[in-house]
Amino acid sequence: MKVLSKSSEYGLRALLYLVGNSSGQEYVSIRELSEQLDISFHFLTKILQSLTHAEILISYRGPNGGIAFKIPPEKIMLSDVVRVLEGDDFFNTCLLGLPGCGAQAPCPMHQFWKEIRGALKQEFENTSLASMGHTALLSSLRLGP
Amino acid sequence: MKVLSKSSEYGLRALLYLVGNSSGQEYVSIRELSEQLDISFHFLTKILQSLTHAEILISYRGPNGGIAFKIPPEKIMLSDVVRVLEGDDFFNTCLLGLPGCGAQAPCPMHQFWKEIRGALKQEFENTSLASMGHTALLSSLRLGP
DNA sequence: CGGTTTTAGGAGTATTTTGTCTTAAATTAA
DNA sequence: TTAATTTAAGACAAAATACTCCTAAAACCG
Ligand code: SF4
Ligand code: SF4
Numbered sequence: 001m002k003v004l005s006k007s008s009e010y011g012l013r014a015l016l017y018l019v020g021n022s023s024g025q026e027y028v029s030i031r032e033l034s035e036q037l038d039i040s041f042h043f044l045t046k047i048l049q050s051l052t053h054a055e056i057l058i059s060y061r062g063p064n065g066g067i068a069f070k071i072p073p074e075k076i077m078l079s080d081v082v083r084v085l086e087g088d089d090f091f092n093t094c095l096l097g098l099p100g101c102g103a104q105a106p107c108p109m110h111q112f113w114k115e116i117r118g119a120l121k122q123e124f125e126n127t128s129l130a131s132m133g134h135t136a137l138l139s140s141l142r143l144g145p
Numbered sequence: 146m147k148v149l150s151k152s153s154e155y156g157l158r159a160l161l162y163l164v165g166n167s168s169g170q171e172y173v174s175i176r177e178l179s180e181q182l183d184i185s186f187h188f189l190t191k192i193l194q195s196l197t198h199a200e201i202l203i204s205y206r207g208p209n210g211g212i213a214f215k216i217p218p219e220k221i222m223l224s225d226v227v228r229v230l231e232g233d234d235f236f237n238t239c240l241l242g243l244p245g246c247g248a249q250a251p252c253p254m255h256q257f258w259k260e261i262r263g264a265l266k267q268e269f270e271n272t273s274l275a276s277m278g279h280t281a282l283l284s285s286l287r288l289g290p
Numbered sequence: 291c292g293g294t295t296t297t298a299g300g301a302g303t304a305t306t307t308t309g310t311c312t313t314a315a316a317t318t319a320a
Numbered sequence: 321t322t323a324a325t326t327t328a329a330g331a332c333a334a335a336a337t338a339c340t341c342c343t344a345a346a347a348c349c350g
Contacts, residue, residue, distance in 0.1 A: 001148055001231070001238045001262070006308060009242040016253065029326070043309055049328065061327045062317025086146070093146045096286075097154040107285035108161060108277040116265050117146070123257060132253040140252035141241075151338060174296070188339055194298065206297045207347030295348075303340070310333070318325075 003120075008085040010039045011047045013141045015081065019073045019133025027059075027066030037141055047085065054084040073133060079124040091121040148265075153230040155184045156192045158286045160226065164218045164278025172204075172211030182286055192230065199229040218278060224269040236266040 004012070014033050022028050030048060034041040048067055051057045058070045069076070082090050095113040149157070159178050167173050175193060179186040193212055196202045203215045214221070227235050240258040 001235050001265075003146055003148060003240060004242070006242065009240075012254075013241055027326095031326080040309055042311075045327070046329085052327090059327060060317080061315075061325085063319075063325045065317070065326050067327085090146050095148060095154075096158055097149070097151065098287075109157075112268060112272060112277075116268060119264060120146075120261050123261060127257060132257075142243075172296095176296080185339060187341070190297070191299085197297090204297060205347080206295080206345075208295045208349075210296045210347070212297085291350100293348100293350085296346080298345070299343090301340100301342080303338100305336100305338070307336070308334080310331100312331080313329090315328070316326080318323100320321100320323080 004082065005086060007047050007050075008082050010037075010044055011051060011085050012078070012081060013037050013039070014044060014048060015051075015073070015076075015129050016133040017141055018067070018069065019129055022068060025068060027064065027068050029066035032066070050084055051081070054080075056080065056084065073129040074131075076129045077125055078127050078129070078132075079121065081129070082124065091117060091124075093117075149227065150231060152192050152195075153227050155182075155189055156196060156230050157223070157226060158182050158184070159189060159193060160196075160218070160221070160274050161278045162286055163212070163214065164274055167213060170213060172209060172213050174211035177211070195229055196226070201225065201229065218274040219276075221274045222270055223272050223274070223277075224266065226274070227269065236262060236269070238262075 014037060017033060017037060018028055030045050031041060033039070033048075034044045037044075048057060048059070052059045052067065055070055056076060057067045059065070059067045079091070095109050096107065098107070159182060162178060162182060163173055175190050176186060178184070178193075179189045182189075193202060193204070197204045197212065200215055201221060202212045204210070204212045224236070240254050241252065243252070
């Protein structure tokens with residue numbers, strides 16, 4: 001079951017690392033992130049660029065540059081992140097991949113899927129990066145327990 | 146959010162069609178399925194082959210041949226189907242894509258993800274093809290409401 | 291038997307996702 | 321000012337997924 005793309009996975013891991021390892025307003029370099037989390041530097045750079053464009057992060061070039069949160073991680077919900085990295089209709093997809101779904105004549109899977117999808121959405125919308133990240137040990141973001 | 150691969154989507158749609166449109170032990174040809182559901186014939190053939198190998202379907206060649214349920218659709222759970230088409234650890238994946246996860250030192254997403262994943266699994270394991278398919282209008286499997 | 295219909299199986303192609311590389315621009319510091 | 325460091329941006333390559341095509345094998349029908 002692949003809910004998130006690699007981009008989202010990497011993005012989330014980077015953000016959680018940032019929560020746990022940046023004290024205040026310092027910039028953390030993408031190089032450090034990529035090495036500590038074992039993610040391709042260039043690939044991660046692009047992912048974080050998207051988050052910078054989306055005003056979740058700010059970036060700064062040059063020595064001692066890097067990225068930092070633009071808004072406090074207490075106010076960044078998981079749903080904000082995945083909406084940027086997966087697209088706006090992330091929580092609105094059909095289980096069977098059919099286009100143009102409404103409520104007029106739902107297919108037999110609709111009710112079932114709508115509930116699951118809704119629970120996931122709600123959970124993502126109520127969970128902040130800070131609430132996940134304050135316990136984020138580096139090791140747990142590298143290889144899984 | 147893409148939970149199922151195309152193979153699973155097509156496989157499920159075909160099975161649901163079968164529930165709604167096969168009276169008893171008749172074979173339904175893959176050609177009919179592919180045309181009615183607008184799925185590539187050759188691609189669908191392979192997907193259904195997997196389900197035949199897994200003993201969910203039986204197939205028969207030659208004129209008036211096709212596929213049919215080997216076990217009654219009341220006893221085929223959604224989880225049985227996706228396990229065949231997505232692999233055995235479909236309900237056991239990590240949200241962050243990290244390998245080798247246990248419970249020793251769960252990462253900050255674990256509890257949250259475990260619950261969502263568990264709900265989905267339970268729902269799939271308790272829902273039979275028959276219970277979804279008996280209301281499956283053809284149109285609802287073609288384009289979505 | 292020979293021709294037709296149907297699934298089986300495998301090779302090959304196309305598209306999407308993921309990852310790499312190269313160059314440019316901004317910033318710092320010597 | 322020059323060199324070093326860092327993000328930005330886009331072209332390119334590799335891998336995974338999705339799809340197509342061709343030939344075989346089984347079953348049927350005349
Ligand atoms: S009604 Fe059916 S086709 Fe529409 S979103 Fe729900 S599952 Fe998908
Ligand atoms: S503990 Fe973390 S790494 Fe392990 S399965 Fe759960 S979310 Fe994934």
